[in-house]
Amino acid sequence: xxxxxxxxxxxxxxxxxxxxxxxxxxxxxxxxxxxxxxxxxxxxxxxxxxxxxxxxxxxxxxxxxxxxxxxxxxxxxxxxxxxxxxxxxxxxxxxxxxxxxxxxxxxxxxxxxxxxxxxxxxxxxxxxxxxxxxxxxxxxxxxxxxxxxxxxxxxxxxxxxxxxxxxxxxxxxxxxxxxxxxxxxxxxxxxxxxxxxxxxxxxxxxxxxxxxxxxxxxxxxxxxxxxxxxxxxxxxxxxxxxxxxxxxxxxxxxxxxxxxxxxxxxxxxxxxxxxxxxxxxxxxxxxxxxxxxxxxxxxxxxxxxxxxxxxxxxxxxxxxxxxxxxxxxxxxxxxxxxxxxxxxxxxxxxxxxxxxxxxxxxxxxxxxxxxxxxxxxxxxxxxxxxxxxxxx
Amino acid sequence: xxxxxxxxxxxxxxxxxxxxxxxxxxxxxxxxxxxxxxxxxxxxxxxxxxxxxxxxxxxxxxxxxxxxxxxxxxxxxxxxxxxxxxxxxxxxxxxxxxxxxxxxxxxxxxxxxxxxxxxxxxxxxxxxxxxxxxxxxxxxxxxxxxxxxxxxxxxxxxxxxxxxxxxxxxxxxxxxxxxxxxxxxxxxxxxxxxxxxxxxxxxxxxxxxxxxxxxxxxxxxxxxxxxxxxxxxxxxxxxxxxxxxxxxxxxxxxxxxxxxxxxxxxxxxxxxxxxxxxxxxxxxxxxxxxxxxxxxxxxxxxxxxxxxxxxxxxxxxxxxxxxxxxxxxxxxxxxxxxxxxxxxxxxxxxxxxx
Numbered sequence: 001x002x003x004x005x006x007x008x009x010x011x012x013x014x015x016x017x018x019x020x021x022x023x024x025x026x027x028x029x030x031x032x033x034x035x036x037x038x039x040x041x042x043x044x045x046x047x048x049x050x051x052x053x054x055x056x057x058x059x060x061x062x063x064x065x066x067x068x069x070x071x072x073x074x075x076x077x078x079x080x081x082x083x084x085x086x087x088x089x090x091x092x093x094x095x096x097x098x099x100x101x102x103x104x105x106x107x108x109x110x111x112x113x114x115x116x117x118x119x120x121x122x123x124x125x126x127x128x129x130x131x132x133x134x135x136x137x138x139x140x141x142x143x144x145x146x147x148x149x150x151x152x153x154x155x156x157x158x159x160x161x162x163x164x165x166x167x168x169x170x171x172x173x174x175x176x177x178x179x180x181x182x183x184x185x186x187x188x189x190x191x192x193x194x195x196x197x198x199x200x201x202x203x204x205x206x207x208x209x210x211x212x213x214x215x216x217x218x219x220x221x222x223x224x225x226x227x228x229x230x231x232x233x234x235x236x237x238x239x240x241x242x243x244x245x246x247x248x249x250x251x252x253x254x255x256x257x258x259x260x261x262x263x264x265x266x267x268x269x270x271x272x273x274x275x276x277x278x279x280x281x282x283x284x285x286x287x288x289x290x291x292x293x294x295x296x297x298x299x300x301x302x303x304x305x306x307x308x309x310x311x312x313x314x315x316x317x318x319x320x321x322x323x324x325x326x327x328x329x330x331x332x333x334x335x336x337x338x339x340x341x342x343x344x345x346x347x348x349x350x351x352x353x354x355x356x357x358x359x360x361x362x363x364x365x366x367x368x369x370x371x372x373x374x375x376x377x378x379x380x381x382x383x384x385x386x387x388x389x390x391x392x
Numbered sequence: 393x394x395x396x397x398x399x400x401x402x403x404x405x406x407x408x409x410x411x412x413x414x415x416x417x418x419x420x421x422x423x424x425x426x427x428x429x430x431x432x433x434x435x436x437x438x439x440x441x442x443x444x445x446x447x448x449x450x451x452x453x454x455x456x457x458x459x460x461x462x463x464x465x466x467x468x469x470x471x472x473x474x475x476x477x478x479x480x481x482x483x484x485x486x487x488x489x490x491x492x493x494x495x496x497x498x499x500x501x502x503x504x505x506x507x508x509x510x511x512x513x514x515x516x517x518x519x520x521x522x523x524x525x526x527x528x529x530x531x532x533x534x535x536x537x538x539x540x541x542x543x544x545x546x547x548x549x550x551x552x553x554x555x556x557x558x559x560x561x562x563x564x565x566x567x568x569x570x571x572x573x574x575x576x577x578x579x580x581x582x583x584x585x586x587x588x589x590x591x592x593x594x595x596x597x598x599x600x601x602x603x604x605x606x607x608x609x610x611x612x613x614x615x616x617x618x619x620x621x622x623x624x625x626x627x628x629x630x631x632x633x634x635x636x637x638x639x640x641x642x643x644x645x646x647x648x649x650x651x652x653x654x655x656x657x658x659x660x661x662x663x664x665x666x667x668x669x670x671x672x673x674x675x676x677x678x679x680x681x682x683x684x685x686x687x688x689x690x691x692x693x694x695x696x697x698x699x700x701x702x703x704x705x706x707x708x709x710x711x712x713x714x715x716x717x718x719x720x721x722x723x724x725x726x727x728x729x730x731x732x733x734x735x736x737x738x739x740x741x742x743x744x745x746x
Binding site for chain 2: 030031032035039068069071072074075078079082083085086096098099101102103104105106109110122127128165166167170192
C-alpha cells in the first residue's frame with residue numbers, strides 16, 4: 001500500500017514538474033553599436049532554445065527564451081536584468097562589456113548566474129566574480145595566444161597592438177605586454193582605433209617603426225579599413241586578431257585584403273566539415289535563417305551561451321532542485337559550477353568549476369586563405385596566460 | 393476682480409506680483425497634489441518599473457542643467473554627458489570615504505568647475521563653433537577616463553551600498569530609496585532654479601541669450617553670465633551623475649559618452665528648450681516611448697510582420713526616436729511644454745472658451 005502511494009505521489013510530482021515553464025532572457029544589441037554581431041548572437045540564442053525544447057534537451061521543462069534589444073545601453077540592460085530577477089529567472093544571458101562590468105555588484109548580490117557575450121577578463125576577476133561565467137576563453141588569453149603563435153612564427157618579432165578605445169579593447173593590453181616580454185617579442189606601440197576612414201598615417205608610422213605584425217583587439221569594421229589600407233600602401237606587415245576582430249565579418253568587409261589574416265577563436269567556421277559546424281548549418285536551415293546568419297560566427301556564439309544555460313537548468317531540475325526564484329538561482333549556479341559537457345559548438349568542451357569560470361578553454365589559430373578562414377593549428381590552450389595574469 | 397482660486401485673466405498690478413511663481417491658489421494646489429501623488433507612487437510600482445522612474449528623474453535633473461545652459465542662456469552644449477560623467481566619477485572616487493549626501497553635491501561641484509572651464513571659449517565663440525568646443529570637452533573627457541588607471545580606464549568602479557540615518561539600503565529597497573532621494577534633490581534644485589530666474593542673475597541668462605550686446609549695454613556682464621550658465625548647468629548634470637552612479641551601482645564610461653549627450657539634447661528639444669516643465673516631460677516622453685516601442689516591436693515580431701531581409705521589429709525603436717525628434721523640430725519646436733501650456737490654458741478658462 002505504502003509502495004503504491006509513493007508511486008502515485010512520484011507520478012503526480014513528475015506530471016506537475018513536466019511542462020513547468022522556465023524563462024531565460026538575453027539582453028544585447030540587436031540595434032545600435034555592435035549590432036552587426038548582436039543580431040546574429042540573438043538568433044543563435046533563439047534557435048538553440050527552440051531546438052532544445054523540440055528535441056527534449058530540457059529535462060521536461062519548457063524553456064521560454066526571450067530576446068531583448070538593449071541597444072548597447074547599460075541602463076536598458078539593467079532594466080532587463082531586474083525584470084528577469086523579478087520574474088524568478090534562474091540565469092541571465094548578457095552581452096556587452098560595459099553592461100556586465102556595471103552589473104557585477106548587483107549580480108553578486110542577487111546570486112543570479114550571468115553568461116555574457118563579452119569575454120573581458122574583468123568579468124570573472126574579483127571583486128564580485130562568483131556568478132559570471134565566460135562561454136569561451138577571455139580576450140586576454142586570445143591575444144596572448146596570438147602572440148605565442150607569432151613568437152613561434154617569427155621569434156623576436158616587432159608587434160603593434162591596435163585596440164578599440166573602450167574597456168573591451170583595452171582589456172588585454174597589460175597582459176599582452178607581460179606576455180610579450182616572456183616571449184621575447186617587442187610591442188612597439190599600442191594604438192587605439194575606431195571608426196577611422198583612413199589609417200595611412202598610422203600604418204606609415206608602424207612601417208617606420210619596423211612593425212612586422214599588427215595584433216587587433218577590436219571589432220571587424222576598423223580592422224577591415226586598416227588591412228585594406230595596408231594592402232593599398234603595399235606594406236609588408238602581417239595582421240592577426242582576437243575573436244571579434246576577425247571571422248567571416250572581416251572577410252566580407254575587407255575582401256581579398258584580409259588574405260593571410262591570422263585569427264584565434266574557439267568556434268568552428270561555418271563551412272568546416274566538422275560535427276559542430278554541420279550542426280550549426282542544419283539548425284540555421286531548420287529555422288529558415290538567411291545565408292548571412294549561417295555565415296556568421298556570432299550565430300554559434302549565441303547558441304553556445306544558450307546551450308550552457310539550458311544544460312545547467314536541466315541538470316538542476318533533474319537533481320530534483322527548484323529552477324525558478326531564489327532557490328532556483330542557487331541550484332542553477334551550483335549546476336554551472338560543476339558543469340562539464342560538450343555541446344559540439346566549439347573546439348573544446350565546456351568545463352566550469354568554482355575556480356574556473358571559463359567554459360571552453362581551447363582555441364585555434366586560423367588563417368584567411370582563398371576567401372575563408374582555415375585552421376592552421378589544432379585546438380590549444382595558451383601556455384602563458386595563467387602565468388602572466390594569475391602569476392601561476 | 394482677482395479671485396485667488398480661479399483667475400481667467402492677468403490681474404497682476406505690481407512688479408512683485410509679476411514675479412510670483414504661482415498665479416492662483418489652484419496652481420499651488422495642483423502642484424501639491426502632484427508632489428503628494430509622487431510620494432505615494434512607489435506603492436504601485438514593481439522594482440523594474442521603479443528603476444525606469446528613477447532613470448526619468450535622473451535624466452530630468454540632467455536636462456534641467458542642459459536647459460539652463462542651452463535653453464535659458466542659449467549656449468549650445470553637446471558635451472553635457474561628460475559633465476554628468478564628471479559628477480559620477482567624483483562620487484565614485486569619494487564614495488568609499490564619504491556619505492552619499494556629500495559625494496553627490498561634491499560631484500556637482502566638480503562638474504561645475506569643469507563647466508566653468510569649458511565655458512571659457514564661450515567668451516569668444518558662439519553657435520556652431522561653441523558646439524564644437526563642447527564636443528571637444530566630451531572627447532577629452534572620454535579620452536582622459538579611458539587612459540586613467542585611477543578611473544579603471546573606463547571599466548567599472550563599483551559603488552558601495554549606503555546607510556542613511558540608520559536606514560540600510562539593500563537590494564530590496566534600492567530603487568525606492570533612490571527614488572525618494574532623487575525626487576527631493578530634483579524638487580529642491582528645480583525650485584532653486586525657478587527662483588534664480590526671478591533674480592537679476594536668472595534674468596541675465598535670458599537677456600544674454602536674446603542679445604548679448606544689448607545685455608552688455610544694459611550693464612550685465614555677458615562673459616561672466618555665460619560662464620555662470622555653463623557652471624550652473626554642469627552642476628545640475630554633476631549631481632545627476634552622482635545619483636546615477638549610486639542608482640546603477642557602478643560607474644562605467646559607456647554611460648557618459650557622446651551618444652548620451654545627444655540623447656539629453658533630444659530630451660530637452662522634445663520637452664521644450666527653455667522650459668522647466670519641458671525638462672520633466674522630455675525625459676519621461678522619450679524613455680516611455682522607447683519602452684512602448686519595444687513592446688510594439690516585440691508584438692510585430694510575434695506576428696511575423698517583417699519584410700524579407702529587413703528586421704522591421706528591431707528597426708522600430710531607433711527609427712521612431714529619430715522620427716520623433718524631426719517631427720518635433722518641424723511641427724512643434726516649442727516641444728511638449730507648449731502642449732502642456734495649451735492644455736493648462738484650456739482648463740484655466742473651462743467651461744468657457746475665452
